[in-house]
Amino acid sequence: MKDKAAxxxxxxxxxxxxxxxxxxxxxVARRAGVSTATVSRALTRPDQVNxxxxxxxxxxxxxxxxxxxxxxxQLRVRAATSLLILVQDLDNPFYAELxxxxxxxxxxxxxxxxxxxxxxxxxxxQLYSEQFLGRRVDGLVILxxxxxxxxxxxxxxxxxxxLVSEDNPALxxxxxxxxxxxxxxxxxxxxxxxxxxxxxxxxGPLARxxxxxxxxxxxxxxxxxxxxxDPALEALGDFSFERGRAAARELLSLPDRxxxxxxxxxxxAVGAILGAADLGxxxxxxxxxxxFDDIMLAQISQPPLTTIRQPRQQMGAAAAQxxxxxxxxxxxxRAHKQLDCELIERSSVRSx
Amino acid sequence: MKDKAAxxxxxxxxxxxxxxxxxxxxxVARRAGVSTATVSRALTRPDQVNxxxxxxxxxxxxxxxxxxxxxxxQLRVRAATSLLILVQDLDNPFYAELxxxxxxxxxxxxxxxxxxxxxxxxxxxQLYSEQFLGRRVDGLVILxxxxxxxxxxxxxxxxxxxLVSEDNPALxxxxxxxxxxxxxxxxxxxxxxxxxxxxxxxxGPLARxxxxxxxxxxxxxxxxxxxxxDPALEALGDFSFERGRAAARELLSLPDRxxxxxxxxxxxAVGAILGAADLGxxxxxxxxxxxFDDIMLAQISQPPLTTIRQPRQQMGAAAAQxxxxxxxxxxxxRAHKQLDCELIERSSVRSx
Numbered sequence: 001m002k003d004k005a006a007x008x009x010x011x012x013x014x015x016x017x018x019x020x021x022x023x024x025x026x027x028v029a030r031r032a033g034v035s036t037a038t039v040s041r042a043l044t045r046p047d048q049v050n051x052x053x054x055x056x057x058x059x060x061x062x063x064x065x066x067x068x069x070x071x072x073x074q075l076r077v078r079a080a081t082s083l084l085i086l087v088q089d090l091d092n093p094f095y096a097e098l099x100x101x102x103x104x105x106x107x108x109x110x111x112x113x114x115x116x117x118x119x120x121x122x123x124x125x126q127l128y129s130e131q132f133l134g135r136r137v138d139g140l141v142i143l144x145x146x147x148x149x150x151x152x153x154x155x156x157x158x159x160x161x162x163l164v165s166e167d168n169p170a171l172x173x174x175x176x177x178x179x180x181x182x183x184x185x186x187x188x189x190x191x192x193x194x195x196x197x198x199x200x201x202x203x204g205p206l207a208r209x210x211x212x213x214x215x216x217x218x219x220x221x222x223x224x225x226x227x228x229x230d231p232a233l234e235a236l237g238d239f240s241f242e243r244g245r246a247a248a249r250e251l252l253s254l255p256d257r258x259x260x261x262x263x264x265x266x267x268x269a270v271g272a273i274l275g276a277a278d279l280g281x282x283x284x285x286x287x288x289x290x291x292f293d294d295i296m297l298a299q300i301s302q303p304p305l306t307t308i309r310q311p312r313q314q315m316g317a318a319a320a321q322x323x324x325x326x327x328x329x330x331x332x333x334r335a336h337k338q339l340d341c342e343l344i345e346r347s348s349v350r351s352x
Numbered sequence: 353m354k355d356k357a358a359x360x361x362x363x364x365x366x367x368x369x370x371x372x373x374x375x376x377x378x379x380v381a382r383r384a385g386v387s388t389a390t391v392s393r394a395l396t397r398p399d400q401v402n403x404x405x406x407x408x409x410x411x412x413x414x415x416x417x418x419x420x421x422x423x424x425x426q427l428r429v430r431a432a433t434s435l436l437i438l439v440q441d442l443d444n445p446f447y448a449e450l451x452x453x454x455x456x457x458x459x460x461x462x463x464x465x466x467x468x469x470x471x472x473x474x475x476x477x478q479l480y481s482e483q484f485l486g487r488r489v490d491g492l493v494i495l496x497x498x499x500x501x502x503x504x505x506x507x508x509x510x511x512x513x514x515l516v517s518e519d520n521p522a523l524x525x526x527x528x529x530x531x532x533x534x535x536x537x538x539x540x541x542x543x544x545x546x547x548x549x550x551x552x553x554x555x556g557p558l559a560r561x562x563x564x565x566x567x568x569x570x571x572x573x574x575x576x577x578x579x580x581x582d583p584a585l586e587a588l589g590d591f592s593f594e595r596g597r598a599a600a601r602e603l604l605s606l607p608d609r610x611x612x613x614x615x616x617x618x619x620x621a622v623g624a625i626l627g628a629a630d631l632g633x634x635x636x637x638x639x640x641x642x643x644f645d646d647i648m649l650a651q652i653s654q655p656p657l658t659t660i661r662q663p664r665q666q667m668g669a670a671a672a673q674x675x676x677x678x679x680x681x682x683x684x685x686r687a688h689k690q691l692d693c694e695l696i697e698r699s700s701v702r703s704x
Binding site for chain 2 (some may be wrong): 062063064065066080082084090091093096099100103107110111112113114115116117119121123124127128130131134136137152154155157158241274296300302
């Protein structure tokens with residue numbers, strides 16, 4: 001059986017015998033008695049055919065189980081535009097609100113949002129890069145501060161890519177960020193205003209720029225208050241609950257233990273609550289804690305966590321808007337947006 | 353400037369003036385002094401050109417910031433295959449492990465996994481359907497038990513689509529499931545073995561099949577024990593923490609309050625712990641709780657939650673494997689996999 005289109009109005013044998021996933025537009029055309037071009041228009045540019053023809057073609061396509069193959073054909077029609085949000089760990093609760101913000105803007109523009117997790121693996125980054133370079137996704141929101149393997153800085157410069165939450169100044173890409181250094185200083189200031197002087201820090205993973213920025217804020221605040229940097233008061237963390245718990249146990253076992261801990265993120269801070277409990281200490285009566293991010297967990301932890309709230313919804317929305325502009329008009333000048341955080345007072349800090 | 357390819361070995365003016373996102377393979381070819389076909393091969397089928405040519409072409413492509421447009425061209429080469437996992441609420445902690453299972457299998461097969469959240473909105477489902485129908489994603493894993501708007505049952509029959517966790521028998525699609533009725537009965541049996549007779553149930557959203565199945569398991573267990581169904585002991589939930597908290601308050605305010613509650617999922621159960629605390633009651637001394645799913649929260653809640661563990665990683669892996677088979681060999685006969693759950697004993701149930 002050849003796949004040549006029947007003439008408009010012509011009739012030919014039905015095509016049910018062909019396996020449905022091998023059906024072509026010509027099969028639908030033959031069955032509907034219209035040209036292949038009409039089938040193509042009816043399925044992909046329905047405004048260009050009359051309603052009766054459209055309903056006929058769609059009805060037959062559905063009856064046969066036909067699914068048009070838009071790739072590798074001459075069709076210039078594209079499926080709806082999509083944004084891919086790349087994160088390192090998909091189950092990090094930090095991302096949910098940010099994704100919601102991006103979704104709201106994307107949906108209003110008839111774009112779909114998909115999320116991919118790399119687990120920091122280069123070979124996985126490469127897979128997502130192939131989706132992007134093959135134009136199966138149209139824009140990238142990157143949440144880990146570097147280009148995925150397979151996309152060079154030069155390619156990125158001319159592509160709809162936005163870095164969010166974590167910057168990489170070396171790349172000179174568009175970005176949506178908060179001032180991590182400044183808000184870490186603000187968290188420290190809040191503790192100092194409440195009388196704390198011996199303040200420890202549980203860092204994030206120091207390979208990541210946001211971790212180094214929050215650590216810098218910690219150091220700046222100490223310097224401004226004329227307090228020395230004490231290496232014993234800095235515990236290496238990795239943003240995880242488990243590591244936060246272990247780090248708090250280390251810090252709170254010091255002979256001269258800190259009265260407060262600035263945790264580089266909320267998950268570590270919630271871990272630190274349990275680390276304190278492991279030693280029979282409670283928050284905030286024995287030790288005060290302040291976090292960063294304001295994830296959902298910060299509200300339901302016992303005690304609820306005082307923290308720095310990142311405007312994640314707005315960050316996601318701003319990123320989606322930047323990408324949509326780039327997709328529509330081509331990537332122009334780099335845009336850098338900085339949004340404001342907010343200090344959320346709950347019950348994990350006391351005055352001493 | 354016309355986009356005709358230079359002859360192999362020919363030389364032409366450099367193409368830097370064209371905006372990078374409008375560059376074509378012909379621009380790269382002109383600059384490299386090779387044919388457009390050679391550029392195409394060097395960028396997409398590098399095994400078919402010699403190393404020197406490949407490096408030359410790739411170097412120039414990178415220098416110009418050229419990104420090949422594989423869609424809407426004659427190129428038959430496709431970007432790597434991708435699976436799209438569709439969920440209702442992206443921030444539901446139930447999904448993380450399932451996605452990890454799918455990722456492991458997909459990565460081993462050089463496929464990428466992307467996740468999309470619909471929030472139950474038809475117009476959003478439609479956007480993802482367009483990605484699928486336009487073949488920008490190759491397979492669908494659906495976690496909400498119905499086809500997204502825009503994909504008819506007939507289309508689905510001939511497409512790589514798998515329902516996971518939540519079935520829809522009317523659709524006759526391939527599926528990966530657990531026996532929700534049977535394991536709900538097992539949860540009830542566990543409470544009854546510990547002396548509980550007055551057992552309440554916080555349901556899931558009853559529009560969802562899994563909620564109705566778990567409710568059926570609750571009823572079956574009562575019937576088998578010769579206990580009556582008491583409508584006062586059933587509180588409508590929606591799988592959320594907040595609703596679980598409110599429902600527990602209702603149930604535990606009854607004059608003859610239940611000694612145990614079977615919660616349709618863990619989030620509701622963790623909410624119920626706080627609902628009990630709102631009334632000055634504690635778990636398990638005043639009321640026993642059992643959940644369903646074994647999400648991460650079940651381990652860190654106070655007390656840790658006794659629950660039914662779904663083998664989410666294996667479910668995700670099985671779904672990815674089914675899809676890969678369908679993508680490679682065409683959707684054949686429906687496959688239905690049922691995996692086993694496990695009862696995880698922690699500290700939220702006591703014997704009475």
